[in-house]
Amino acid sequence: MHHYTQGKPTRQAHKAIPEGFYEEEQGLKGFFGAVSHLIRKRPSTRWVDIDGHLKPRMYDLVTLKDCQFKKLLYNTDVGIYFHKLPVCSKQNKTSFRNADGDLIYFCHQGKGQVFTEYGVLDYKKGHYIVIPKCISHSIVCAEQSEFLVIENKTSHFEEPDRGVLGKNGLYDTNALTKPDLERQNGLINNVAQEFLSIQVKHNDQVTKFTYDECVYDVVGWKGDLYPFTLHVDHIMPIMSHRAHLPPSAHSTFVARNFVVCTFLPRPLESDSDALKVPFYHQNIDYDEVLFYHDGDFFSRDNLHSGMLSFHPAGFPHGPHPKAVKGVSKKTHTNEYAVMIDTRNPLTVSESISGVELKNYWESWKV
Numbered sequence: 001m002h003h004y005t006q007g008k009p010t011r012q013a014h015k016a017i018p019e020g021f022y023e024e025e026q027g028l029k030g031f032f033g034a035v036s037h038l039i040r041k042r043p044s045t046r047w048v049d050i051d052g053h054l055k056p057r058m059y060d061l062v063t064l065k066d067c068q069f070k071k072l073l074y075n076t077d078v079g080i081y082f083h084k085l086p087v088c089s090k091q092n093k094t095s096f097r098n099a100d101g102d103l104i105y106f107c108h109q110g111k112g113q114v115f116t117e118y119g120v121l122d123y124k125k126g127h128y129i130v131i132p133k134c135i136s137h138s139i140v141c142a143e144q145s146e147f148l149v150i151e152n153k154t155s156h157f158e159e160p161d162r163g164v165l166g167k168n169g170l171y172d173t174n175a176l177t178k179p180d181l182e183r184q185n186g187l188i189n190n191v192a193q194e195f196l197s198i199q200v201k202h203n204d205q206v207t208k209f210t211y212d213e214c215v216y217d218v219v220g221w222k223g224d225l226y227p228f229t230l231h232v233d234h235i236m237p238i239m240s241h242r243a244h245l246p247p248s249a250h251s252t253f254v255a256r257n258f259v260v261c262t263f264l265p266r267p268l269e270s271d272s273d274a275l276k277v278p279f280y281h282q283n284i285d286y287d288e289v290l291f292y293h294d295g296d297f298f299s300r301d302n303l304h305s306g307m308l309s310f311h312p313a314g315f316p317h318g319p320h321p322k323a324v325k326g327v328s329k330k331t332h333t334n335e336y337a338v339m340i341d342t343r344n345p346l347t348v349s350e351s352i353s354g355v356e357l358k359n360y361w362e363s364w365k366v
């Protein structure tokens with residue numbers, strides 16, 4: 001279809017929206033496809049009732065109990081888990097190998113080290129730890145740690161296409177921290193860290209392999225397959241000072257049928273007629289999951305760190321009314337959040353229904 005207009009549209013998306021009206025974006029292919037902008041008298045989030053399963057959902061993961069790899073949401077391409085680990089003790093030295101796909105551990109709280117067949121990686125709050133499929137690893141917590149875990153079941157994580165930004169845009173490849181094998185072997189030898197078993201997850205079933213010597217016995221390696229970390233402080237958010245950019249501008253890792261984005265503190269748009277809160281939209285082809293990591297979540301009311309929202313495709317969403325009113329006094333955002341957008345519908349795990357905020361769908365009421 002070709003571009004067409006009716007009525008009184010705006011010249012530029014997200015700018016000069018007539019006073020008292022609301023812009024809603026309806027777009028395909030996760031902000032890359034055909035798109036239209038509707039100027040409405042009232043926002044589409046003004047529903048007074050929703051009867052059926054298709055509701056916006058909010059979960060408070062802070063209150064989750066017993067969550068080692070607690071499954072939150074999943075489809076055939078991706079599994080999303082919450083994983084809490086205690087300070088490592090000598091009794092729980094085991095290794096984990098995921099034969100069901102690549103893993104990203106996003107560290108929400110805590111610090112420590114990850115031992116891998118390729119060497120040790122340090123982590124702290126705000127680190128993405130990327131562990132390719134079938135690479136054995138052990139998380140050794142120096143502090144109790146919490147992770148949002150993203151499992152890539154049908155492809156491998158890749159860096160987003162930087163296009164006109166050039167190869168140092170978004171984050172420099174030099175910001176990806178590589179494993180240190182020499183230091184790991186020193187640590188294992190010096191403190192007698194013994195890892196004598198590997199638990200392998202395949203088709204969601206775990207098999208334990210036991211050894212009579214430490215499984216981390218590599219003395220050298222070469223190649224372009226290895227685990228690495230990326231800290232949010234080393235991601236350089238892309239922005240335009242003139243018009244709000246879509247979430248896809250904040251892509252951090254891409255995979256087949258889903259994308260991982262990071263929202264980070266940034267200046268707000270400075271043009272006087274620019275929309276400064278996320279626009280009302282229907283990201284028609286994608287389900288959207290947002291994990292609120294840290295900071296002040298400027299587009300939402302009553303949120304705290306450790307909450308997770310799920311906005312399935314099929315209903316429009318946008319900023320909360322209070323955020324729209326409050327944004328005129330702000331010059332910067334101060335939010336840290338991780339978003340996972342999936343091309344295929346997600347299923348919510350039954351195991352988290354107890355931590356759902358059941359009235360979230362009403363939170364757009366003025």
Ligand SMILES: [Fe+2]
Nearest residue numbers: 283288311317
């Ligand atoms: Fe959205």
